[in-house]
Amino acid sequence: MKIYAAPMEGITGYLYRGAHFRHYGGADRYFTPFIVPGKKRGFRSRELNDILPEHNEGIPVIPQILTNDWEDFLHTAEILKSFGYEEVNLNLGCPSGTVVSKKRGSGFLAFPGELELFLDRIFSGTDMKISVKTRIGRDDPEEFGPLLEIFGKYPIEELIVHPRVRQDFYRNRVRWDAFEKALKLPGIPVCYNGDIFSPEDLARFREAFPETDRIMIGRGLIADPRLASALSGREEGSLLKESGEEEKERFLAFHQDLLDGYCREMSGDRNVLFKMKELWAYMIHLFPDGERYGKKIRKAERVADYSVWVSRLVNEQEMLPAADTSFLRQPAER
Ligand SMILES: Cc1cc2nc3c(=O)[nH]c(=O)nc-3n(C[C@H](O)[C@H](O)[C@H](O)COP(=O)(O)O)c2cc1C
Structure with missing residues (x-):
């Protein structure tokens, strides 16, 4: 496929x-x-x-x-x-x-x-x-x-x-x-x-x-x-067999790569965070109790504060084996 x-x-x-x-x-x-x-x-x-x-x-x-x-x-x-x-x-x-x-x-x-x-x-x-x-x-x-x-x-x-x-x-x-x-x-x-x-x-x-x-x-x-x-279904590297800690490391590296990119490309924390917060509307569903942290992430106005809340979220919460996508599903299917 x-x-x-x-x-x-x-x-x-x-x-x-x-x-x-x-x-x-x-x-x-x-x-x-x-x-x-x-x-x-x-x-x-x-x-x-x-x-x-x-x-x-x-x-x-x-x-x-x-x-x-x-x-x-x-x-x-x-x-x-x-x-x-x-x-x-x-x-x-x-x-x-x-x-x-x-x-x-x-x-x-x-x-x-x-x-x-x-x-x-x-x-x-x-x-x-x-x-x-x-x-x-x-x-x-x-x-x-x-x-x-x-x-x-x-x-x-x-x-x-x-x-x-x-x-x-x-x-x-x-x-x-x-x-x-x-x-x-x-x-x-x-x-x-x-x-x-x-x-x-x-x-x-x-x-x-x-x-x-x-x-x-x-x-x-x-x-x-x-x-x-x-x-x-392809096993790219060992992605499908990773431990919880390895998954978190990968996620943080991905997130940091993207954040660094926006910081380089855009001027001002506000613009950078606008982009990152848009992503979090989706990615917050990777964590079982994400919403608690999601509120703090949405409220952050400086990249430094934002980063603290992202690392707290990832370090304190388990990452789900797959995102909870019920927020994307039609009510009838739930
Ligand atoms: C925020 C957002 C932006 C999108 N931008 C484009 C776009 O630039 N070009 C396009 O062909 N489709 C765009 N789409 C549609 C998606 O490519 C895709 O067709 C749609 O999300 C349905 O697929 P999904 O159910 O897997 O999400 C956009 C969808 C969303 C939600």
Whole structure:
């Protein structure tokens, strides 16, 4: 089973990806959060930093583009190619209001005619591999059939399907019945994405879809950086056999690597801690009584205070064998 690390805007930038790759690994590919450059504007510095080769050395990274303008797409793809990338990913899934209202991300799915024209242009305009990450429609899962007919006309490197519609955001049931339709597309490898938070989730998925050989994980991996290794079944180093103390050491080294990276890159404790606290909304579930410490971590205003509470948390609490992901699950499943 191939395991891909999902793009998560604001979270999985190059510092996170690098730290995860160095300390945990287990993911076959890391997708960048979307970049939205234009012909006129070029890359923002955050976008450029994220894809610079020296920031991604040795890591299997696929850059993701969010646009509905074929010229912008091709222009960006050429720049990415000059940096050495061989594949780009098109975002047809983003549910955010400002993105959808501009007919981008999942908003583009409601305009199949324009989407087809766009795909025509980008597939004939570059020799780079193009993969697509999509929802099953903007408003209604019934949109997915006609969308698949369009996708089927192009040599898509792989189609990553998050089987929700825009209005679901990341809530509500994932629609496996819609996902199943994508598997009938001849010649296009299909990757599943959505709500795989544990080996048990993956086992259930594999039982339903034994032919699918690749999945993408997002929130579950942020909650538990061991998840990619746990799901891939490969024993990367001795990760799966570590003692509690070794696991804690690894976690602290990963955390410190990331914190040092943000301290180097950003100015001011406030900005650094904003990034770290976002992660803790997920990672706190690695510890049985984490919330008690979580409050202190959220309140910290200086990196020094923050670090004290993180080390207290890790030293005083046992790390769970797997994160408690019930906070991510639909109420009906609990
Ligand atoms: C905070 C956040 C940011 C995200 N940013 C992106 C993004 O930049 N590009 C993208 O294609 N998907 C993005 N996603 C969607 C994830 O890649 C993934 O499809 C989603 O979390 C479902 O997978 P999961 O159930 O494994 O978390 C984002 C999701 C979240 C929660």
